[in-house]
Amino acid sequence: MRLRRCGADAMLVEVDSLDEVDAVRSALADADLPGLVELVPAARTVLAAFEPGAAGLARLRPLLDTIDLTKRAATEPREVVIPVHYDGPDLELVASTAGTDVAGVIELHAGAEYRVAFSGFAPGFGYLVGLPEALQQPRLDNPRKRVEPGSVAIAGEFSAVYPTASPGGWRLIGRTDVTLFDSRREPAALLAPGDLVRFEAIR
Template sequence: MLVEVDSLDEVDAVRAALAEADLPGLVELVPAARTVLAAFQPGSGGLARVKPLLDTIDLTKRVRTEPREVVIPVHYDGPDLDLVAETAGTDVDGVVALHTGAEYKVAFSGFAPGFGYLVGLPRELRQPRLENPRKRVEPGSVAIAGEFTGVYPTASPGGWRLIGRTDVTLFDSRREPAALLAPGDVVRFEAVR
C-alpha cells in the first residue's frame, strides 16, 4: 500500500504509527519525500488493518523517538564549494561552519542503496541542483540540493552540489545493516583537515 501525505513530518508520523502497530505480515516500510510504502506478505491480513489505522493517525503530532546519532567526518574540499559559498553570500569557512553547525535527520533513503536524504540544512545553504549533472560522482561525496544534504554511497551520476568528501562507507552489502544511515537517525558532520 502506498500512503500519500503532504510533508516530511506527515511521512514520519505515518511511518512511526505503522511501525508501532504490529501489523501482521509487514515486510517493509519505505518512507520517501511525500509517501510511505507498506509491503505485506500476501494473505497475512495486515493490509486490511492499515486503512482503519490511518484514520486514527494525528498527522500534526511530531514523532518522538530516541534516535541513533551518526557523526560523519568531512574534508571540505568539494568542487562546488566556492560556488556554494558565493551563492550563499558567504565564504568557504562560512559554508563549513553552517554545514557542520546543523543537526540533520535522515528523512528517507533512496536514489541508491545507502543514500540518506538528510533534512535540517540551514536555509542559507539551500541551493538548486546543478544545471548539468555530472556523469560520475565519487563515493563519499558530500553534497547539497534544495532542502537536503547527503553523501553519495557509490559512484553514480548526480546533480547535487559537491562540498566535500568522507572516507566513511555508507553502504556495504556484507555489513548488517548494509546501510549506515536509516530513517530517523540524527547525523552531524565534522570538519577534518
C-alpha cells in the same frame, strides 16, 4: 492523507510534507502490524507492503485514522556522526550563492542537525532534511558523469553523501571516509529513515 492500493498486498499513504511522512512511518513501524514486510518512505508517501493475505493490511486504514500527523516519533532516534573534509569542488560556488565565504558554508553545514527522511537514487543514499536555508541551492546545470563515493553534497532542501560512484548533479562541498553502503555488512546501509545525522568538520 490519501490511501491508494498497490496490488493485493500493499498500500501507498500520501501526505503533504516530509514531517507527515516521518509521523506515518514512525507510527506504522511501532504498531506491530501482522505481516508487515517493509515500509518505504519517500518525499510525500509511505508504502506499506505486507505478506500475501496478511491481516495487517486490513488494520492499516483504521490505524491511520488515529495518527497525529504533527507528532514526532516517540522512540529515541539513532545518531550518526559523519566526519567531513570540507574541500569539495563546488564549495566556492555554494559560498558565493549563499552570500558567504567557505568558512561560513562549513559553519552552516556542520552546525545543523539532519534527519534521514527517506532513501533512494542508489542503495544507501539517504536524503537528509535540516539543511540551513542559505545552503538550499539548485542542482548543477551540467551534472557530473562520475561522483566519487563519500562525496558530501547538497541540492534543494536536502544534503546527502554519495554511497557509491555514480553520475550526479548535486553540489559537492566535501568528502568523508565513512562507508555509507557495504553489501557485506548487516545492515548494508549506514543510514536508515528516522536516523539523526551530524557532520563534523575535520580540521
